[in-house]
Amino acid sequence: MSLAVKIKNVSKSYPNAEALKSITLDIGPNELFGFIGPDGAGKTTLFRILTSLILPDKGTGSIGNFDIVKDYRKIRKEVGYMPGRFSLYGDLTVEENLQFYARLFNTSIKENYDLIEDVYKQIEPFKKRRAADLSGGMKQKLALSCALIHKPQLIILDEPTTGVDAISRKEFWALLKSMQQKGITILVSTPYMDEAALCDRVALMQEGNILTIDRPGQIVQDFSGKILGIKTNQMHALLNDLLQMEQPERVYRFGAFVHLVTHDNPDACAKKVRSHLEAKGHQNIMIQEQPASIEDCFLALMHKPETP
Amino acid sequence: MWTFIKKEFFHIFRDYRSMVVLFGIPLIQVLLFGFAITNDVNNAKIALLDHSKDPVTREITHKLLSSHYFLLSRYLNSEDEIKPAFKKGEIKEVVVFEPHFAQKLETEGKARIQLIIDATNPNTASILNGYTTGIINSYTLDKMKKEHRLPAEVNVQTAMMYNPELKSAFMFVPGIMTVILMLVSAMMTSISITKEKELGTMEALLVSPVKPSVIILGKVTPYVVLSSIIFAIIVLLSRFVFGMPIEGSIGLLVAESLLFLVMALSLGILISTVSKSQQQAMLLSMFVLMMPTILLSGFIFPIENMPLVLQYLSDIMPGKWFIIIIKNIMLKGNGFLYIWKETLIIFSMTLFFLMVSIKKFNVRLE
Structure with missing residues (x-):
C-alpha cells in the first residue's frame, strides 16, 4: 500500500525569510514526484514539514490518512527520510550504520533485505569501511539504504544527487525507479533540471512558491515561443551584444550556447540576429532552433510577470 | 536502547x-x-640576622633548620641588608635575634625574636609564620621543662583534626x-x-x-x-x-x-x-x-x-x-x-x- 500526500495552503516563515508561501499539492500513491528549484526555493522546508520535523505556520497536510501535525509518531514509522546533508555516522562502518538504523525502527537488515538489496549490494563489498571514507555516490547509496531499511511506504529524499558524479547520479535514479516499482511513493528534490525528466510529475519551485506542477513532457510542450541556440567565436561578448538588439525577448547562457527566446517566426528572427552579430564583428556564427528543455521552461516561468 | x-x-x-x-x-x-x-611549604629559604650569637640562638637556629621546612640561605650582618635580600627574591623570611638574647632570657625571663616574612603570597606567609613560631615555642617549652621551671606563659596547643599534617x-x-x-x-x-x-x-x-x-x-x-x-x-x-x-x-x-x-x-x-x-x-x-x-x-x-x-x-x-x-x-x-x-x-x-x-x-x- 503506497501512500498519497496532500498539502493545503501550507505556509512557513523564518525570522528573516518567508520559506513557503501557501503551498497546495496533491501527490498520488506510488508516484515519483520531483521538486525542482534553486537553493532557497523552500524544498527542504517543505520536506521537513512533511516529515514532521518542523511545524507549518498555516495550512494542513496529510500523508495517507495521517495528519502531518497530530499523527507525527505514525508518520515517522511509515516514512523514510534522507536529509540533504550526509547524516550518517562517519566513524561507523557501512554495516554498523545500516544496523543502527534498522534497530532504530525495530527491524533488522535480514528482515528487509529484499527491499534494499538493489541498493545495498552495490556498497556491500565495502561494508567494513567507515562511512566517512566512502565516495559521494556511495555515501548517498548508503543513506538511501538506511532510509529504506524499515520498509517505508513513502520516501522523501532531499537533494540526493547534489555533489554526486554523473554516473552515480544515473545509477541513483535507476534505483529510485526500481523502488517505485516496489510500490513506494517517492518525493525527491533536485537542483538539476535534467533530472526532472525522470520524474512522473514535477513541481517547479521558486522563493517559496510553486510555479507549476505537471508531467515533465507536458511542461515542455506548454512552452510558448521558439528557442534559438546561438554560438559564435566570441562567447564573452555574445550575450551583451544580443541584449542590445531591438526587442530582445529573453537571452541567457545555456551550456555551450546562448539561448534566445522568440515568439516570431524563428527563421526571420535568426536572420535578424545573424546580421546584427555580423555587424558587431562575430565570426563562425551558428544559429539553430532547439527544442525547449525543462530548464528553459523554468526560466520562462521565473521571468513571467506576475499576473495580477 | x-x-x-x-x-x-x-x-x-x-x-x-x-x-x-x-x-x-x-x-x-x-x-x-x-x-x-600545593600550599604546603617545603624548603623555604630563610636568612638569619643574629645580633647575639650565643648558645641559645644557635640552638634555635639549629632547630629551625633541622626541620624540612626551612633552608638557610645566608647570614646577614646588619638590618640594612634585610631589604636588599628580600628584593632579590632569594629568601622568604628573615629571623632576627635581638642582642644579648640568652642573657636577657636568663635575667628578664623573656627575649625577643623578630620575624620578617615576604607576604607577596599571603598564604605562604602565614604558613611560614606558623611553622617558625611553632618551632620556637616548642623549643622554649622543652628548655623550661629541662630546667624544671614553670612556663612563664600559657601556651595554646592546636590540634589539627582530620588532616594532622595539613x-x-x-x-x-x-x-x-x-x-x-x-x-x-x-x-x-x-x-x-x-x-x-x-x-x-x-x-x-x-x-x-x-x-x-x-x-x-x-x-x-x-x-x-x-x-x-x-x-x-x-x-x-x-x-x-x-x-x-x-x-x-x-x-x-x-x-x-x-x-x-x-x-x-x-x-x-x-x-x-x-x-x-x-x-x-x-x-x-x-x-x-x-x-x-x-x-x-x-x-x-x-x-x-x-x-x-x-x-x-x-x-x-x-x-x-x-x-x-x-x-x-x-x-x-x-x-x-x-x-x-x-x-x-x-x-x-x-x-x-x-x-x-x-x-x-x-x-x-x-
Missing part, C-alpha cells in the same frame, strides 16, 4: 584523541594539583573529583548531543519512531560508565599516591558520586538543548560549569571568606555540596546521617535539571 549505547561507545573508542583527553586529563590534573600546585592533597582531591566529574559528564554529553545536531544525524534520529527519552538515555549511559571509571582512577590515585584516607563507607561514597554524576549528566543534556553547536556547548560548559565550580565551590577559596553575594551564589553550585559530602565521607568517616541534607540538595537539583531538559528536548527540529 542497547543499540544506542553500542553506537555511542563506537564513537568514543574510535576517536582516540578524545579518549586520551578523557582519561589523561584526570590523571594529569590530580597529579598536578597533588604535587606541584596536607593540601586532602583539600584538593575532593575538589578535583568534583571538577573532573563535572567536566567529563556535563561537557562530554553536551558535546556529543550537539555533535549529532551539527552533523545532521539528529534529523535522522528524530524522524525515527524512537522516543526522545531513549535517545537521551542512550547518549548518557556510556558517559556514566566512563565517568565511573575515571572516578575510580581518581580515588585510587588519591589513596595510594597521596595517602588520602577513606574513613567512611566506600559504598556510600560510590552512591553519592553516582548521584552527582547523574546530576552533571542532566546538566549536560540541558546545555545541549540550549546550544546549537559543539563549540557553543563547550564554551557554555566551560564558563557556566567549570569556572564557577572551581572558584565558588570552596575547592580553592574558602566560602566563609567570600562576600555575602558570592556566598549565596555558591549555594547553587552543585559542586559545593558534593565537596562537603566527599570530605565528610573520606576524611571524617561520617555516615549518611551527617550528609543527608547535602544529598537531598543534589538530588533535587538533579530532578530539576532532568525535568527541564526533557521538557526542552524537542521532538522536532525547532
